[in-house]
Amino acid sequence: MHVVYPAVLAALLFSIGVYGVLARRNAILVLMSVELMLNAVNLNLVAFDVWLADKLGSGQILTLFVIVIAAAEVGLGLAIVLQVFRNRSTISIDALDELAEDKQ
């Protein structure tokens, strides 16, 4: 299999992830989009590892790292989202603009 197929797929996944992060209002969906981006990266790592026939398998090892980090991130992220919901009863990212400059 040519490396271009997984690369294109990864690019598509990444773009969908970016779109999700930028466009979605729901914080959980934003987190999921981030996961999509991370998985696109994973796909790239594995594909290029095979393509370059790396003897150390560093691409695959990095993938494992990313999966662990992603799991931890989702755990924390969901906890934060839960707290935000409890405090403000909304998880719409639009509504969370306390850091905005005062309207003049």
Add this chain to the structure above:
Amino acid sequence: MTAPLAVLGTAISAAGAIVLAFLGAFETRVTLTPTGTIPVTIGLRADDLSTMVAVMVTLVALAIQVYSVGYMKHDVRYPAFAALVGLFTLAMLTVVLAADLLMLYVGWEIMGVCSYFLIGHHWEKPHATAAAIKSFLMTRFGDVGFLFGIFVLGVAAGSFRITDVIAAVPAMTSGTVLTGALLLLVGVVGKAAQFPLHSWLPDAMAGPAPVSALIHAATMVAAGAYVVALLYPVFLSAPLALDVLAVVAVISMIGAALAALVTDDLKRVLAYSTISQLSVMFAALAVGGRTQAIAHLLSHAAFKALLFLCSGAVIIAVGSNLMTRMGGLRRRMPLSFLTMTVGFAALAGIPPTAGFFSKDAVVASAEHHWFVFVALLLTVGLTAAYTTRAWLRTFFGSGPDVREAPKLMTVPLVLLAVVALLLGFAGLWFDELRPELLSAVLSVVLAGVGVAAVYLVWRRDPAKDPVDSLGRLRGVFGSAFGTDTLYERTIARGVMRVADEVVRVDDSVVGRTVRGTGRGTRSLGGLLRRAQNGNAQFYVTALLAGVVVIAVGVVILR
């Protein structure tokens, strides 16, 4: 604690100066940071002239420091005063011993600022601050010329070292030398309070009496005469500059003597007499009598310091500067009377005081120059007249009941009086300074005429001022021929107008630019602030857009 330190420090410097005088001529120097063009050096330069003047400066300063301990006993600002007197002395020593013209200028300027602080010592009195500012501005006006004179000579000689400059004088074009000499003269005229920059010195009497003694005897005003003597070859190769100096000296010596004749303030009389006596030195320099000028500088330092310190003792006892309030102090302050009599005799040139010898040497040196000679003889007569008037009005007749000054003040007086009495005999070792019969007889006769005229007028009515008979002339002389008013009407008014204009331009152009910059930045910031809406997604979008733009830009423009 301040007083012993101040006295001890000055005593050490005096001892150092005396040691220096016995060491013989030498010069040391270190080059300061490389300037790229003409090097600036720091160095010490000692020869007969500079060590002699240095000894004079430190000894007079020592007498003044001792005297000040008594004079300033009840002054809370005495420590600052003593420190400034020390700095003043140091600055004068810098001028005297500098090996480099720019270093000399540093000392010259430090003296200016010290005189500003010391004249304004009683800064709670408005007239003292006004006098301080006046002296600062007028001397600074001259210093601009002085600095440019140094530049002209230094650039022409390729070095600011005094010995190099003097050595290079014959090789310079006459125009350069003349420019340099005239510019230096502007500074000298300012610092030495000669016409037309004379009017700061009488006002400087607002400072305490020891300050006046210091400025008039040992430091600031003497620095002018010293610098001319130091750079004498420069002036000798610019005869026109010497002529200008002669004219300035003649105007100043007669004008100041006339002003001294009618002034009622004892210290102002002495101030005008300083202007007049400095002119005598400049007259000697203008006719080629360098040694005579220096001799008069030294003897003047002794008797003028003595006179100012005596007048300080008298003033502090009487509580007023005005001679109308004095009189009859002869019996009540015998020591002050005796010492001040010696000082007055030296000022009037009565033999055998130091003033007689040095002034006579000056008169003798001017014999071939009738213009200066006549002016000098006239000044001798006038000096004797105003001296007699001040002496009679202070110590004779009837006056207030006062006590003699404390011992700490009278000891320096006695020592200075001894010096003023005997210093003249030291001049007998030098050919130039021995009295000549013609000039000696002439000046003694003229001095006698001056004394006798005032005495005869005074004896008719001791309670009255002898110069009352001058009538309207008195007011003219008293205001130093109205120069102050003239300056106020012309220069001061013009400067004020220019200053107003400058303030206006500063506000409308400079200020508006600055304020506009601030306002513009704020409004620009307001525009950018709109982007900060608190929406994290918007920020990330902007970030992504930025990354894309940069990436595209890199790809296209690579």
